Structures are given as structure tokens and as C-alpha cells.
Amino acid sequence: MNPALRILMLLLPLWVGSALANKADQDKPLVINADKVDVDDVKQSYQLNGDVLLIKGSMIAKGDKGSILVDPQGYQNIDLKGKLESPATLRQRREGLADEFMQGIGRDVFYDDKKEQVILTGNATIKRLLNMQMLDQLQGxxxxxEDIKESYKVRPQKVDTKAQPQSRAILAPRKKVVLN
Incomplete structure (x- = not known):
């Protein structure tokens, strides 16, 4: 095997891993602000109503109401619902570059802490920002x-099969790797 290729294969996991969600966020407490919070310690579930604001490290999520379910390993599944006039939002700093963020908005926002997955539904938009400049934008x-896989899936609404797809993506160019 080519020595340069061997070195690249050894370094590739380090390069790919540097772009994941901020790992330090997983060890941070989840701060919950809402008009009403119902806690069920036995089921490890939380019901949130009215002007919900969640902060966990660099992650900030907002919605009108929501729920949090904590699995036995301590991972949190966050489900936020917005209103027509104020959709749910999520913003999180990514690991690696200091000022790189993922920012999403939709009627509903679901965040799986274990999979590092965000699902936005209902006229959804997600942006990847660097120094507050948009690099990528997806709409659907x-x-x-999925932050671990660094993959996006955009789906149109399944209402009228004859309608044109309503998905859109704007992707910034990626740096190319040159092998000698």
C-alpha cells in the first residue's frame, strides 16, 4: 500500500471526528426553563409547557412545548413543538472549528443525544454556519x-404525489484531499 495512503487512512478518523457535535456538551447539565414542568422521576420523563428554553453546553433549543425522556444510559431524547408563528429551534456548536454551528428550525424538533441526531419537521431548515456565515442550507x-455520520436527509411532505418535490440544498464546496 502507498505510504501516503496509509498515513491518510490513519489520520482520516481524527479529521472526521473533529467535526462532530461538541463532545463537551454531553457532560453538561441540561438547564430547563418553561412556564410549567412536570417531572416523573420513575419514568425519567419531563413534560414542558409554555415558552420552553433548553440549554446544554453550547446547545440551545426553544419551543412552545415539549418532552424529554432519559434512557437507562442517561442519554436524553428531546422533542420540542413550536407554533405556526414561532417554530421550534435548535442551535449547537460543532466540535473542531471554534465558530462552526448547526442551526435548525421547524414546526417540530427532535434531538437524540445518543445518536447525535436532529430531526426537524414542518417547513424545516437547517444551516451549517462558520463565523456566522452560511456554508450549507437545507430546506424541506x-x-x-446525523452528526456522527455527517449526513443529511431531506424529504418533502407526503401529500400529493404529483406535486414537485419541495426539498432544496445549498452546499459549500469541500476541501479536496490530494494524494501523492
């Missing part, structure tokens, strides 16, 4: 973003 009825 539903957007799934």
Missing part, C-alpha cells in the same frame, strides 16, 4: 441530520 418538510 423533514430534515434528518
Amino acid at each position: 418538510w423533514q430534515i434528518e441530520y
Whole structure:
């Protein structure tokens, strides 16, 4: 095997891993602000109503109401619902570059802490920002973003099969890797 290729294969996991969600966020407490919070310690579930604001490290999520379910390993599944006039939002700094963020908005926002997955539904938009400048933007009825795999899935609303797809993506150019 080519020595340069061997070195690249050894370094590739480090390069790919540097772009994941901020790992320090997983060890941070989840701060919950809402008009009403109902806690069920036995089921490890939380029901949130009215002007919900969640902060966990660099992650900030907002919605009108929501729920949090904590699995036995301590991972949190956050489900936020917005209103027509004020959709649910989620913003999180990514690991690696200091000022790189993922920012999403939709009628509903679901965040799986274990999978590092965000699902936005209902006229959804997700942006990847660097120094507050947009690099990537995706729009559709539903957007799934998996930070570990760095993959996006954009789906149109399944109402009229004859209608044109309502998904759109704007992607910034990626740096090319040159092998000698």
C-alpha cells in the first residue's frame, strides 16, 4: 500500500471526528426553563409547557412545548413543538472549528443525544454556519441530520404525489484531499 495512503487512512478518523457535535456538551447539565414542568422521576420523563428554553453546553433549543425522556444510559431524547408563528429551534456548536454551528428550525424538533441526531419537521431548515456565515442550507418538510455520520436527509411532505418535490440544498464546496 502507498505510504501516503496509509498515513491518510490513519489520520482520516481524527479529521472526521473533529467535526462532530461538541463532545463537551454531553457532560453538561441540561438547564430547563418553561412556564410549567412536570417531572416523573420513575419514568425519567419531563413534560414542558409554555415558552420552553433548553440549554446544554453550547446547545440551545426553544419551543412552545415539549418532552424529554432519559434512557437507562442517561442519554436524553428531546422533542420540542413550536407554533405556526414561532417554530421550534435548535442551535449547537460543532466540535473542531471554534465558530462552526448547526442551526435548525421547524414546526417540530427532535434531538437524540445518543445518536447525535436532529430531526426537524414542518417547513424545516437547517444551516451549517462558520463565523456566522452560511456554508450549507437545507430546506424541506423533514430534515434528518446525523452528526456522527455527517449526513443529511431531506424529504418533502407526503401529500400529493404529483406535486414537485419541495426539498432544496445549498452546499459549500469541500476541501479536496490530494494524494501523492
